[in-house]
Amino acid sequence: MINQKLPRADQTNAIVIGAGLGGLSAAMRLGAKGYSVTVLDRLDRAGGRASSLIQNGHRFDLGPTIVTVPQVFRELWAICGRDFDQDVDLRPMDPYYEIRWDDGSAFSVRQDEQAMLAEVARLAPRDVPGYRKFLIDSERRYRFGFERLGRRPMNTLTDLLKELPGFIRYRADKSVYAHAASRVKDPRLRMALSFHPLFIGGDPVHVTSMYILVSHLEKAFGVHYAMGGVQAMADAMVRVIRDRGGEVYLNQEIDEILVEDGRATSVRTMEGEVLRASIVISNADPGHTYNRLLRKQRKRRWTPARLNRARWSMGLFVWYFGTRDTAGKWTDVGHHTILNGPRYRGLLHDIFMRRHLAGDMSIYLHRPSVTDPSCAPAGDDTFYALSPVPNLHGTETVDWAGQAETYRQNLAAILDRKLLPGFQAHLSASAVFTPETFQSRYLSPHGAGFSLEPRIFQSAWFRPHNISEEVPGLYLVGAGTHPGAGIPSVVTSSEVLAKLVPDAPRKMACADMKVAAE
Numbered sequence: 297m298i299n300q301k302l303p304r305a306d307q308t309n310a311i312v313i314g315a316g317l318g319g320l321s322a323a324m325r326l327g328a329k330g331y332s333v334t335v336l337d338r339l340d341r342a343g344g345r346a347s348s349l350i351q352n353g354h355r356f357d358l359g360p361t362i363v364t365v366p367q368v369f370r371e372l373w374a375i376c377g378r379d380f381d382q383d384v385d386l387r388p389m390d391p392y393y394e395i396r397w398d399d400g401s402a403f404s405v406r407q408d409e410q411a412m413l414a415e416v417a418r419l420a421p422r423d424v425p426g427y428r429k430f431l432i433d434s435e436r437r438y439r440f441g442f443e444r445l446g447r448r449p450m451n452t453l454t455d456l457l458k459e460l461p462g463f464i465r466y467r468a469d470k471s472v473y474a475h476a477a478s479r480v481k482d483p484r485l486r487m488a489l490s491f492h493p494l495f496i497g498g499d500p501v502h503v504t505s506m507y508i509l510v511s512h513l514e515k516a517f518g519v520h521y522a523m524g525g526v527q528a529m530a531d532a533m534v535r536v537i538r539d540r541g542g543e544v545y546l547n548q549e550i551d552e553i554l555v556e557d558g559r560a561t562s563v564r565t566m567e568g569e570v571l572r573a574s575i576v577i578s579n580a581d582p583g584h585t586y587n588r589l590l591r592k593q594r595k596r597r598w599t600p601a602r603l604n605r606a607r608w609s610m611g612l613f614v615w616y617f618g619t620r621d622t623a624g625k626w627t628d629v630g631h632h633t634i635l636n637g638p639r640y641r642g643l644l645h646d647i648f649m650r651r652h653l654a655g656d657m658s659i660y661l662h663r664p665s666v667t668d669p670s671c672a673p674a675g676d677d678t679f680y681a682l683s684p685v686p687n688l689h690g691t692e693t694v695d696w697a698g699q700a701e702t703y704r705q706n707l708a709a710i711l712d713r714k715l716l717p718g719f720q721a722h723l724s725a726s727a728v729f730t731p732e733t734f735q736s737r738y739l740s741p742h743g744a745g746f747s748l749e750p751r752i753f754q755s756a757w758f759r760p761h762n763i764s765e766e767v768p769g770l771y772l773v774g775a776g777t778h779p780g781a782g783i784p785s786v787v788t789s790s791e792v793l794a795k796l797v798p799d800a801p802r803k804m805a806c807a808d809m810k811v812a813a814e
Contacts, residue, residue, distance in 0.1 A: 309573040310797075311336070311563055313550045313589070316344025317526075317783060318774030319579030320533040321372055321790035323542055326577070328375045330800030333542035334571065336563070338549035338739075343530030344579070344774075345738055346783075352725040353673040354618035356680060357525040361662045362389070362632065364510075365517045365784040369529070372787060376536055383532040385523040387667055392519040393632035395488050396714070403488050407518050420482035430479040430489055431511065437466050438509035438516070446779035449762060449792050456757035468504045468752055473641070475505040487640045494684060496781035497609025497746025499648040501641060504752040513784070521631065523668050526783075553578070553589045553770065560769035563589075575769055575797060582748070582760035582776040583608075583741035590766060597765045607754060609746035609781070610647050611687040611731030614680060615704050618725035622677045623665070626716050633661040635714055643684075648749075651690030653699070657683045659707060661715060676724065681707055688731050689742035696730040704728055747776030755780065762789060763796045771797065 310326045312319045315337035323333045341347040345359035363369075366386055373380035391404040403419055406412055409431070416427045440462045449455060467475070476489040492510040493503040522529050534544045553576055554562045562572040578585045583606075586598040637643060637656040646654040662680035665672040672678040683703075686694065708720055731743025740747070748754045759778050764770035773789040775781035 309334070310575050310577060311571055311573040312577045312579060313553075313563065313585075314344060314579030314774070315339070315342040315530070315534070315544055315546070316579050316774055316786070317346055317530060317533070318786040318789050319344070319577070320530060320537065320544075321787045322577050322579065322771075322773045322793055323537045323544075324372055324376055324533060325790050325794040326797065327537060327540045327542050329794065329797065331575075333537065334573070335537065335542065335544040336548040336550060336565070336571075337544070337546055339737075340546055341527065341530075342534045342544060342546065343527050346526040346530055348525055348527035349616065349727060351616075351727060352618060354616075354676070354678045354725045355525060355527075355671040356616040356678065356727065357527065357662070357664065357671075358614075358616075358729070360526050360783050361521070361664070361680065362392075363520040363522055363526070363529070363783060364513055366520060367517065368784050368787045368791075372790075373536070376540060378536055383535070384529050386520040387523060389519045389521060389631060389667075391630070392514060393634055394630060395484075395634045395636065397484055397487075397636045398638045401484060403484065405488070405514070407515060409515070412515075416485065420480065420485045423480040423482050423485050426479040426481070427485070427489075430476065430508070431515070433475065433479070434508045434510075434512035434515075437506050438512040440466060441506040441509045442513065442779075442784070445756060446785060447788050447791055449796055450756045450759075450778045451761045451763050451796070453757065459756070463506075466506060468506050470505040471501055472498075472503050472505050472507050473500040475508055483640070487636065491634070493750065494610070496750060496775075496785075497744065498750045499610075499644055501644055502648070503750055504755065506755075507750065519632075521664065521667050524670060525664065525668070550580075550589060552591070553585075553767070555590075555593055555767055558768065560764075560767045575771065577771045577773060577793065579772075579774045581738075581740055581774070582772055584739045585772065586760075586766065587741070588739070590770075593767060595766050598760060603741070607749045607751060608687050608689050608742045608744040609749045611685045611743050612729065612734065612745040613683045613685045613700075613703055613707070613731075614729040615707060616725070616727045616729075617679050617681070617723055618672060619677045619679070619719055619722035620673075620724040621675055622719070622722050623675045625677075626719075629661070629663060629715050631663055631666050633663070633715065635659040635661060635710070637710075647684055647686050651686040651692050653685060653692075653694045653703075655706075657685075657707065657710070659683050659710065661711070678725075681711060683707060685731065687742045687744045688735060689744070694731075696732045700728055700730050746781040747774075750780050762792050 310331040312335040349356045370380045391406045395403045473490040490500040549566045551566045560576045637658045646652045660682045665677045734740045735743040779785045
């Protein structure tokens with residue numbers, strides 16, 4: 297429960313709405329800047345979309361399952377005088393994941409460049425030279441797009457104009473798929489080099505080619521799994537916040553951001569309690585922040601009409617299931633598997649453009665129990681099967697209440713036929729999330745899995761700013777603001793925030809705050 301004595305309205309108070317990874321990392325950085333931080337979240341576990349669910353002894357990661365660029369976490373922990381690797385156990389994946397196609401061919405993605413060149417030579421030998429060029433392209437865009445553009449504020453038109461030469465040089469107008477297709481000819485390899493925007497909710501055929509940077513990001517830093525799931529990382533972040541005097545309150549939903557004299561000064565919970573602060577940080581989706589939490593304020597830029605016209609990321613159908621007495625079965629199915637359906641570009645068109653629930657599907661299968669025994673009872677397995685689907689914003693509305701079970705059965709049939717023969721006889725746990733679940737659980741507009749789609753005119757300066765354009769004293773972090781979705785970008789949104797928020801007048805080091813709290 298929230299303390300009955302409300303925080304004082306002094307210059308060291310900061311309220312963070314939402315305990316997702318963006319909100320938690322913001323709270324850590326603000327604590328390091330001397331703020332007394334209060335985080336409030338409507339769920340019963342910290343982590344937001346990175347939280348977890350436990351059923352019949354199976355722990356299901358509900359959202360992100362891989363960790364890339366662990367350096368952003370190490371830097372975050374170091375700011376607070378802590379050692380990330382002492383608090384979180386990351387395990388490198390090798391291979392990162394296996395991609396399988398409908399014709400029975402497969403492609404293993406690894407960190408070692410020579411191993412990757414051998415994979416390309418095996419799959420499409422004539423594409424080896426083009427693949428080498430693609431790697432160079434990817435590194436150059438990483439340097440510009442992630443290290444430069446993604447770690448600095450993009451709140452003014454001047455910020456954008458300074459970066460225009462880079463956008464032109466690296467052909468930001470070209471799509472990820474178009475760039476991959478210009479380097480390699482084999483349709484399977486084109487898919488393998490272009491699908492990454494789906495991890496952040498974007499259509500590879502329309503998202504800016506800047507996002508080919510993910511290929512270098514994976515190559516340079518690896519793909520990791522956090523023992524205990526990403527939930528364990530969120531729990532570790534909560535401990536750091538509390539150790540230095542901050543507070544994280546769960547089961548507390550914010551109803552409104554209150555504005556006085558044109559400035560955000562406090563928040564009101566659904567129970568009617570008002571908490572005052574000198575600054576407010578929203579980790580809620582910008583659509584929810586502006587349409588709901590600031591519903592009484594007139595908007596200049598992010599009006600309801602503009603948000604309704606925006607292109608939102610895809611929806612997700614996720615089936616979490618456990619199996620009994622299956623340890624040692626399906627030995628060819630590793631930690632991460634991407635199972636392609638018979639179509640690639642056609643399916644993308646159905647999902648993003650037609651907003652049509654197709655009869656075929658592609659599936660990402662997560663099997664953490666091969667790495668982390670704690671996620672399943674002894675001898676059992678835990679799985680997570682994700683299929684991209686249309687969001688709820690469109691002319692064709694999917695009746696998920698009526699179609700979810702049929703879709704799940706179709707997904708199960710594909711898994712049984714392609715990856716896990718006989719698994720349905722061993723089922724011991726089952727839960728399904730549809731876009732309607734994302735809308736109700738995470739307050740995600742239109743049930744979108746990753747907020748606004750990262751198209752070129754919905755990225756950087758065109759995205760909702762980290763410092764609100766509507767209300768002074770309000771800041772935004774998380775997937776819906778700059779630099780975008782995905783764990784590294786969500787965390788670096790708090791890095792951008794820290795460059796915009798001044799230090800608290802009475803700044804204390806993290807260690808001093810911990811002593812004061814005790």
